[in-house]
Amino acid sequence: MERIDLHIHSIYSDGSFTPEEIVYRAKKLKLKVISITDHDSISGIEEEIEAGKKLKVEIVPGVEMSTDVGNDEIHILGYYIDWKNKIFLTQLKIFQESRAKRNKKLVERLKELGMPVNYHELKKLAAKGGVVNRLHIARLMKEKGYVSSIGEAFEEWLNPGKPAYIKRMKVSPFEIIQLILDIGGIPVFAHPYLSKRDDLIADFVKAGLKGIEVYHSAHNAQAEQHYRKIAQKYHLLITGGSDCHGKNKDKILMGTVNVPATLLENLKKEKEKLKCSLLI
Ligand SMILES: [Zn+2]
Ligand SMILES: [Zn+2]
Incomplete structure (x- = not known):
């Protein structure tokens, strides 16, 4: 086939x-x-x-x-x-800007929660003109040893209702x-x-x-x-x-x-x- x-x-x-x-x-x-x-x-x-x-x-x-x-x-x-x-x-640009703003807030929140990640380090994970999203953040959290898996990063921190959840534009x-x-x-x-x-x-x-x-x-x-x-x-x-x-x-x-x-x-x-x- x-x-x-x-x-x-x-x-x-x-x-x-x-x-x-x-x-x-x-x-x-x-x-x-x-x-x-x-x-x-x-x-x-x-x-x-x-x-x-x-x-x-x-x-x-x-x-x-x-x-x-x-x-x-x-x-x-x-x-x-x-x-x-x-x-x-x-339209895509508007969405991307809203996501970038959300990411900045999320980095702030993670710092408050004792899990600092660097915004510039985060930006480098996607190619130029690309989109940085929560999977990148989860990856960094894992790399830095804050969580043991990407799944844990979402389930414990990043999903709606969790301490590091930040809304982006609906x-x-x-x-x-x-x-x-x-x-x-x-x-x-x-x-x-x-x-x-x-x-x-x-x-x-x-x-x-x-x-x-x-x-x-x-x-x-x-x-x-x-x-x-x-x-x-x-x-x-x-x-x-x-x-x-x-x-x-x-x-x-x-x-x-x-x-x-x-x-x-x-x-x-x-x-x-x-x-x-x-x-x-
Ligand atoms: Zn997909
Ligand atoms: Zn999908």
């Missing part, structure tokens, strides 16, 4: 590999098509496309946007986005679905099993959601089955990916999730449909 991976993070957010390294690995793993979907960042796409041309790996330009509903974080993937669109880039998933549609992209609900907010899916669909991530490294066979049924019910496209963060997570996940390449045909059809509707 030919395989694809439509959910990978690079050094432009919280992954450890450069886009070129990711494409090279994809080639070795015989992945036919990949998409780097950095958090609120498109800074790796150009390098990804260049490497894809060189190594003959097909690239889907993508992004993973963080949004909020109450205290729950909902991630929306955008595929085939017009990543040079000015309105989109302005972003509505409905706005993001619309934003992705506005730039010709396909909005997809990422790893719904992790979000545990199936109650929102009907409203997302009304807002223009086009797909749901059925295959994901955190989805077991039961979850896959469950979300496949939901995709059928709402006529959503099925997508999938490993959500590989390189060495920043316990395991390098690329190649570990079997996502059939045939899914891409429907994604491409949808892309054409959306492009036509933008021209009307």
Whole structure:
């Protein structure tokens, strides 16, 4: 079976590999098509496309946007986005600035809690133009011996309700679905099993959601089955990916999730449909 991976993070957010390294690995793993979907960042796409041309790996330009509903974080993937669109880039900048402010406050809070980390050291963990997020902070906390694992950093300190939780600007998933549609992209609900907010899916669909991530490294066979049924019910496209963060997570996940390449045909059809509707 030919395989694809439509959910990978690079050094432009919280992954450890450069886009070129990711494409090279994809080639070795015989992945036919990949998409780097950095958090609120498109800074790796150009390098990804260049490497894809060189190594003959097909690239889907993508992004993973963080949004909020109450205290729950909902991630929306955008595929085939017009990543040079000015309105989109302005919006990304606003999100990135809000995240940078949050990070500064978080560093202050950690200092108060007796776990100092250096803001500049933190900034260096993501590539220039990339996004620094809580996984980077968790990594530093582990490196400095404040926690014994990344999981502990989140569970004891960084998650909502924990002492080092600092809110960032709230972003509505409905706005993001619309934003992705506005730039010709396909909005997809990422790893719904992790979000545990199936109650929102009907409203997302009304807002223009086009797909749901059925295959994901955190989805077991039961979850896959469950979300496949939901995709059928709402006529959503099925997508999938490993959500590989390189060495920043316990395991390098690329190649570990079997996502059939045939899914891409429907994604491409949808892309054409959306492009036509933008021209009307
Ligand atoms: Zn995510
Ligand atoms: Zn992700």
